[in-house]
Amino acid sequence: MRLLRDPLYWLLAAFLLLLWGLPHSGPLFAHWFPQLERPLYQQESFWRLALAHLALVVSGSVLALVVGVGCAVFATRHAGRAFRPLLETVAAAGQTFPPVAVLAIAVPVMGFGAAPAVMALFLYGLLPILQGTLAGLDSVPASNREIAVGLGMGPWRRLWQIELALAAPVIMAGVRTSVMINIGTATIASTVGAESLGSPVIIGLSGFNTAYVIQGALLVALLALICDRLLERVQRKLSWYAQ
Amino acid sequence: MIEFHQVSKVFAGKEAIRNLSLKIEKGSFTVLIGTSGSGKSTTLKMINRLVEHDSGEIRFAGEPIERMDARALRRRIGYAIQSIGLFPHWNVAKNIGTVPSLLGWPQAKINQRVDELLALLNLDRHLATRMPHQLSGGQQQRVGVARALAADPELLLMDEPFGALDPVNRLALQHEMLRIQKMSGRTVVLVTHDIDEALTLADQLVLMDGGEIVQQGRPIDLLTQPVNDFAREFFGRSELGVRLLALGRAGNAARRGEWLDVEPIAESLTLREALSQFIARRTDKLPVIDQHQQPLGVLHFSDLLRQREAS
Numbered sequence: 001m002r003l004l005r006d007p008l009y010w011l012l013a014a015f016l017l018l019l020w021g022l023p024h025s026g027p028l029f030a031h032w033f034p035q036l037e038r039p040l041y042q043q044e045s046f047w048r049l050a051l052a053h054l055a056l057v058v059s060g061s062v063l064a065l066v067v068g069v070g071c072a073v074f075a076t077r078h079a080g081r082a083f084r085p086l087l088e089t090v091a092a093a094g095q096t097f098p099p100v101a102v103l104a105i106a107v108p109v110m111g112f113g114a115a116p117a118v119m120a121l122f123l124y125g126l127l128p129i130l131q132g133t134l135a136g137l138d139s140v141p142a143s144n145r146e147i148a149v150g151l152g153m154g155p156w157r158r159l160w161q162i163e164l165a166l167a168a169p170v171i172m173a174g175v176r177t178s179v180m181i182n183i184g185t186a187t188i189a190s191t192v193g194a195e196s197l198g199s200p201v202i203i204g205l206s207g208f209n210t211a212y213v214i215q216g217a218l219l220v221a222l223l224a225l226i227c228d229r230l231l232e233r234v235q236r237k238l239s240w241y242a243q
Numbered sequence: 244m245i246e247f248h249q250v251s252k253v254f255a256g257k258e259a260i261r262n263l264s265l266k267i268e269k270g271s272f273t274v275l276i277g278t279s280g281s282g283k284s285t286t287l288k289m290i291n292r293l294v295e296h297d298s299g300e301i302r303f304a305g306e307p308i309e310r311m312d313a314r315a316l317r318r319r320i321g322y323a324i325q326s327i328g329l330f331p332h333w334n335v336a337k338n339i340g341t342v343p344s345l346l347g348w349p350q351a352k353i354n355q356r357v358d359e360l361l362a363l364l365n366l367d368r369h370l371a372t373r374m375p376h377q378l379s380g381g382q383q384q385r386v387g388v389a390r391a392l393a394a395d396p397e398l399l400l401m402d403e404p405f406g407a408l409d410p411v412n413r414l415a416l417q418h419e420m421l422r423i424q425k426m427s428g429r430t431v432v433l434v435t436h437d438i439d440e441a442l443t444l445a446d447q448l449v450l451m452d453g454g455e456i457v458q459q460g461r462p463i464d465l466l467t468q469p470v471n472d473f474a475r476e477f478f479g480r481s482e483l484g485v486r487l488l489a490l491g492r493a494g495n496a497a498r499r500g501e502w503l504d505v506e507p508i509a510e511s512l513t514l515r516e517a518l519s520q521f522i523a524r525r526t527d528k529l530p531v532i533d534q535h536q537q538p539l540g541v542l543h544f545s546d547l548l549r550q551r552e553a554s
Binding site for chain 1: 292314316317322324328331335341374390
């Protein structure tokens with residue numbers, strides 16, 4: 001019963017059903033869009049697109065996580081405190097570039113394919129994680145810091161066992177936002193030749209094939225919802241101690 | 244145990260501590276008292292190097308602290324603060340075991356020590372697996388004190404540890420602190436701005452103002468022979484009498500060999516509390532029992548006037 005009440009499993013089931021069912025849905029889309037010559041996207045399998053999409057998002061977000069948390073930790077240490085406003089400005093500036101522009105700039109440098117896409121996703125995913133980590137580290141009670149020092153903990157142990165452990169739920173909120181942004185942004189990555197669930201969407205848009213757009217968009221939307229539920233769960237697990 | 248020799252500390256161009264010299268004997272209960280901004284907390288934090296002193300010398304067990312490894316020094320010193328600072332993601336046992344596990348004790352020894360400390364602080368054993376937010380304020384501070392005592396430190400530093408507690412818990416913890424200190428003979432340095440707390444706990448009282456020591460000595464000396472107007476005002480002219488009474492114990496003042504068959508009082512009661520009993524019961528004689536509930540003697544109202552010396 002508990003499994004049935006959980007939207008995550010329903011979403012997951014719908015996603016898998018769609019991945020399995022879409023290749024067989026040719027007649028259905030032909031019925032809805034009789035004017036289309038090829039109403040079903042068949043260039044690559046949807047499975048492969050979904051995996052490629054996830055791979056892009058995971059690579060971009062993991063990079064953003066490592067760099068974002070690293071920068072935030074540095075900016076909250078004694079030595080790096082002066083750099084904090086600069087870091088926040090740079091990350092915010094990264095967010096103001098339209099993703100298409102980032103891709104357009106990245107292509108001449110990195111060529112076509114997944115590399116410029118990951119680059120764009122990384123830049124996009126950085127700000128929420130940086131901000132989340134800064135907010136999380138700021139929220140560690142001063143009394144905990146004082147006691148950690150006063151009882152004789154070293155700086156690494158304080159960072160790992162106290163500060164990051166206590167900041168984890170807030171950092172995870174940043175990761176969640178970052179991943180959600182990146183699942184959306186990864187759809188336009190196919191404009192620079194990276195495979196993703198955006199491929200049917202982009203091809204559909206340029207070829208006036210609404211069926212393609214619907215097929216891609218449905219899968220992206222479900223993937224986004226699943227990841228959101230999943231990360232929300234991780235976030236809750238990380239703050240178990242307060243429940 | 245600790246010696247300050249002409250220690251100064253400057254914060255942002257302002258002298259927070261000026262030329263402070265202080266000797267804290269091994270096994271003493273020293274209370275630093277003063278108004279806010281008097282430098283009492285800073286003085287305390289200089290001992291475990293949460294605040295580094297600028298000039299002068301601080302010795303811990305004969306050794307200048309700036310030559311010691313700060314982490315090793317802190318692990319030898321227990322530390323408890325007003326805001327407690329229990330780690331919210333660790334259960335009570337893990338919080339108490341913080342320093343022992345830093346020192347690399349085997350887990351079995353840590354567990355045993357945690358049990359001992361829970362018993363010492365009158366905490367139920369089943370609380371060991373609770374999370375801090377599930378405890379009451381009083382229980383949290385007991386755990387905070389247990390954590391400070393965990394690795395059997397040579398010295399215990401307490402920064403207004405009972406300031407945020409309700410009066411009932413504050414009194415209970417003060418008495419437990421006294422009991423623990425008497426039992427273990429451990430050196431304790433405590434900061435407070437609560438005069439009654441200071442008089443209850445201190446055997447050495449240090450009155451500070453403006454980063455300097457105004458007067459130090461036994462509580463009774465500060466009450467009866469204040470060196471200047473500040474000291475006199477601080478301990479309060481109007482309450483001086485009852486505060487003097489707070490230094491004496493019923494057990495010491497009671498006349499031996501007498502007895503009365505009415506509701507007795509405990510020998511550990513302060514004369515101030517005894518005074519309250521006299522008034523409340525409208526009597527001038529109270530029987531006193533010792534810690535084993537045996538008759539000890541009778542306290543007469545007039546004994547309050549003769550009692551001068553701290554127990």
